[in-house]
Amino acid sequence: MYRIQKIVWATFALLLLLTACEQPPLLFARSTPKIPVNPHLEAFVDEYVDFFESELHRTQLPGAALAIVLDSNIVFLKGFGVKSIHSRDSVDAHTVFRIGSLSKGFAGVLTGLLVQDSLLSLTDPVEPYLPYFQLRSPDQTRRVQVRHLLSHSTGLPYHTYTNLVEAGQDLPTIAGRFKEVKLVGKEGEVFSYQNAAFSLIEEIIREKTGKSYARALEDFLFNPAGMNDASASYEEMVREPNKAFPHDGQDSAWMRAEVSTKFYNAVAAGGVNASISDMSQWLLLLLGNRPDLIHPSTLDTVFAPRIKTNNERRFFSDWLGDKEAFYGLGWRILQTPTDTIIYHGGYVNNYKGEVALNRKEKIGVCVLMNGAGSLAGTLIPGFFERYETYADSIRAWKPKK
Incomplete structure (x- = not known):
């Protein structure tokens, strides 16, 4: 047994x-x-x-x-x-x-911790943090919030520019091309799985904590949770x-x-x-x-x-x-x-x-x-x-x- x-x-x-x-x-x-x-x-x-x-x-x-x-x-x-x-x-x-x-679950929980500590709000608009974040619709760009990034509901089509993630391009460069893509719906209304858009939470966390995303994971989750490997x-x-x-x-x-x-x-x-x-x-x-x-x-x-x-x-x-x-x-x-x-x-x-x-x-x-x-x-x-x-x-x- x-x-x-x-x-x-x-x-x-x-x-x-x-x-x-x-x-x-x-x-x-x-x-x-x-x-x-x-x-x-x-x-x-x-x-x-x-x-x-x-x-x-x-x-x-x-x-x-x-x-x-x-x-x-x-x-x-x-x-x-x-x-x-x-x-x-x-x-x-x-x-x-x-x-x-x-890894996406860690991003969700880490964001939750920052909200818990009043460093961030899920309803914060993304654009003020990331001026290079531009969708085809300027109005929708202004309306997209942190919660939309983490729930795959920005309105971008399925796997937008995942190919560029796999090619090794950095996130700001990829996000700068979102404006070239036709949207599939209004923010918060259509689920469409993402990698590039989802990962923009890294840049927001860097902005709010002054730490790289990897360091924020280490300091706020890995070390205190006993995830030593x-x-x-x-x-x-x-x-x-x-x-x-x-x-x-x-x-x-x-x-x-x-x-x-x-x-x-x-x-x-x-x-x-x-x-x-x-x-x-x-x-x-x-x-x-x-x-x-x-x-x-x-x-x-x-x-x-x-x-x-x-x-x-x-x-x-x-x-x-x-x-x-x-x-x-x-x-x-x-x-x-x-x-x-x-x-x-x-x-x-x-x-x-x-x-x-x-x-x-x-x-x-x-x-x-x-x-x-x-x-x-x-x-x-x-x-x-x-x-x-x-x-x-x-x-x-x-x-x-």
Whole structure:
């Protein structure tokens, strides 16, 4: 059976209180035989990890990593496979991957923190911060606000100038060309996924904090959240000795590739590097376990549905069912009358990642992979489908006194 890792808040409560201002709190510790283990939770984790491993075997994916968080507990954290098909080096909890568009969630939360600290407002117009931001309509240019950048609702067409992001152009140069593009709708009314426009939040954060976007991530999120392996530059990824290499191909036919510079010029859209250990700390924060860092009301703001994305249902058709699809601030929101899943997927440079959480159930999962293949679209739905069958038993269980 897979060992359940537990947070032992009671044991360390006094220590955390005394050191909270000096260092990030200890968020989890390995369980000991003295700590009762919920057998229903253990059965769920075992069943899902069996499924996860069978999918890895089916696709012969070179390497992956998995984190599962419930309440304030990291219940599973492990690497699978190898960092490169050219070596036997195993993926571990601190192996760093590129996380692609999972980076957008960091942009949303970082912006939320600045709003929380009254440094920024979501309704601030973009143009005064970025005079080079020019849409075809001068009136719409003046009306576009910070919230429109982060919810892909500026009115620009789908993936406007993502090709220029991939070509390595800087954001001000790209934004200066938005005026050449015919708009698809009024701001706030049409969802149209972006990378270049979304990443302009970097320039606004630089303006408001006096820090580069990468430094702001480090100072406001990575360091205080205990994400000790995370970074946001090509140079740091290349220097990282414990990194997973990307692999091109489909299922069993994999070829190792190299880390590319793509999207490090648009970090907010796809330039964060992180280990699964980092992502477990990220999930703890997103589930509300770090009120010292981010207020619950700020998370509510970040995860609030802002615009329908039903024009993208083709990407989630097997999973959505009767769910309504929305976008918040850097996050996808999938809703039913009784449940809400917060989700984002990411793909860049042949790395694939997915992160999802149910705030009501206080459960979250993250998967990082060093190849894409056919696993995308099966692992997260499979997680929540299995959890649903165990949820009542997990919640009803009480340790014997």
